[in-house]
Amino acid sequence: MKFRYKVTLCMISMIAFIFGIGGTFLLYSSFQSSINREKISAIKSFDMVIHTFSLLSQETTxxxxxxxxxxxxxxxxxxxxxxxxxxxxxKELIYKSSDFVNDMEEMCDKADYRNVAYKIIRSENQYYIQLCSVIKVENADLYIDALYDITKVYEQREELQKLYIAVFLFVVTSSAVFSYILSYFLTKPISRLKKIVSSITQGNYDLRSDIHTNDEIEELSVEFDRMTDTLVDKMEELNAAVDRQNQFIANFTHELKTPMTSMIGYADLLRRQNLSQEEQTDAANYIYSESKRLERLSIKLLELIAAGNKEQELTIQNPAYLIENVVKHYVPYFQENGIEIEKKCEAGNCMLEPDLFVSLVVNLLENARRAMENGGVIKIVLSMKKDGCDLLIQDTGCGIPKDKLVHITEAFYRIDKARSRSFGGAGLGMSLCDRIAKIHNGSLSIESEVGVGTVVKVQIRGGRI
Structure with missing residues (x-):
């Protein structure tokens, strides 16, 4: 049953109950008042007859x-x-005024010398008050009975009852119509909200209830719209996550397929044909290099998954010391490639996960190295903050186009795929660095200009002790 029907029935029931109880009480009170007036009138008239007859009996023998x-x-x-x-x-009848005496009931046993006995009796469609009293005349008891007609009182009651029923039906009917109209307008916003819910259920997520009634229904509408907005945002995030996952799988499949195809081809060449020693060495070197690249790819993937899924425990570390250890091992290799490292690290401790922080520094240095084929300078600046530290790594490499910067932290994204593959890159380093920064409640930002170089700023906000 619809809510408006329930409201209508409740209002009709309430009005019918109140009107019924009140009307019945008024009818009953009016009827009893009329009966009492008739009783008083009948008793007074009856007392007059008795008094007159009593006086006559004292003067007459x-x-x-x-x-x-x-x-x-x-x-x-x-x-x-x-x-x-x-x-x-x-008990001997010595006088009767009319044949209506036959309608009287026996009341002699209820009469006495002081009080008048009375009762209401019905004869066919007539109503009477029967009165009875006794007086003593010459040592004998004389019983006087009288019938007082009150039929008109009952007729008036019946007329009032008919009028009451008519008025009652009119009031109930009017209240039903009024209640339905009122409940319709009261529940109209709810009906609108129901239609909006149905439309949203069918996929129309742009609809909003936008109800303004200045009551609880409006509050419900506002909360519903807020819930819908949240739901749409979550669905968009979920769809985006699914798209990213599908793209990740597609990229990963491609990254595996390309070297595997070449490795299978070279392996088949070694197996089926007679090659010179030099050709065999080239084929074996290619298979080895591609195998190492797949190894690095798997390691990067494991690090990326571990960084995202495992809850990391931050401990008190000296980031300058960790950077120094990384640079110490990379300086000889970088110098061979014509790359100079300049560092300025502020001493201090903060909360870090050391392995992840080292992986962050290594990946940023590797990315800087790949950007400088002809050598250059890498600057490392570490500054301590009240709630962590800031790491800046700047290179003088080829730079990144501005339209590529927004995708730089996506997994498997490479600006120049051919050049990245030749340097052993898989497009996972910056994605891992961004994830590590977020694990430390920080962020990663990149500024770059083609032909000038790139600046990577990492905020680490794990806290300080």
Whole structure:
């Protein structure tokens, strides 16, 4: 059942209940008030008859029942408020004003000298108040019964009941219409929200409820829109992650396929043909070099996966000391390639994962070396900060085009694939460096100009003790 129908039924039920209880109470109160007024009027008139007859009995001496009946009849004729009056002596009827006396019930046992007994009786479609009293005349008990017509009170009640039912039906019908209209406008925003939910469920993620009612429904709408925005953002992130994963797999497959194809070709050449010693050496050297490149590729991948999946524990380290150890082993090799290293490292300790930090420095130095085929200068600057350290590595290499910078930290991305492969690069170094920086709550940024060189800035924010 729809909510608007529930609201309508609740309002109808509440109005019907209140109106029903209130109307019934008013009808009952009005009816009882009318009955009480008729009772008082009947008792007063009946007391007058009894009082008159009592006074007459004190001044008159009756010898026969017919004399009593005759005098009592004269008193009754003077009072026409009663439908019927009867007089009994020792259960013997000695007077009746009309045949309606036959409708009376026996009440002699309830009457006494002080109080008037009464009850409401019904005869066919007529209602009466029957009154009964007893007086003593010449040592004999005379019982007087009277019928007082109150049919008009019951007729008025029936008319009021019919009017009440008509008014009740009108009120209920009117309230039903009004309640439905009111509930329709109250639940209209909910219906709109439902349609929006249905549309979003079917894939229309651009829709928003945008409900303004200045109540809880508007608050619900705002929260729903916020939830939808969050959901869309998460879905976009998930889709982007899936795309990156698919691209990663495609690139990885390509990186494996290219050397494997060449290695298989050279191996098949060695197996099937008679080659000279020089040709065999070239083929073996190529297979060896490609195998080493695949080894480096697998190591890089393992480091990249480990850096992303394993929760790293940072310890107190001296980054200047770690850089010094790396540079000490690389200086001879770099000097052979005409590359000079200049370093300026500020002493101090901060929170690091040493192996990852060393891998970061090594990868940045390797990237700088590959950018300088004809030699050059690499500057290393380390400065300590209150919450970590900043590492800057600058080279005088070939530089990176600006349109390539946004992709430089993507896995397997290479600016010049042919040149990178010849230098043993797999396009994973910068991706690993970016991941390492994030593990240390830091960031990696690159500035470069073609023909001038590249500056890589790494912020390490693991904290200081």
């Amino acid at each position: 009756w010898t026969t029942a017919s004399e009593i009946s005759k005098d009592f009849g004269k008193i009754v004729e003077q009072n026409d408020l009663f439908v019927a009056i009867s007089l009994h002596k020792d």
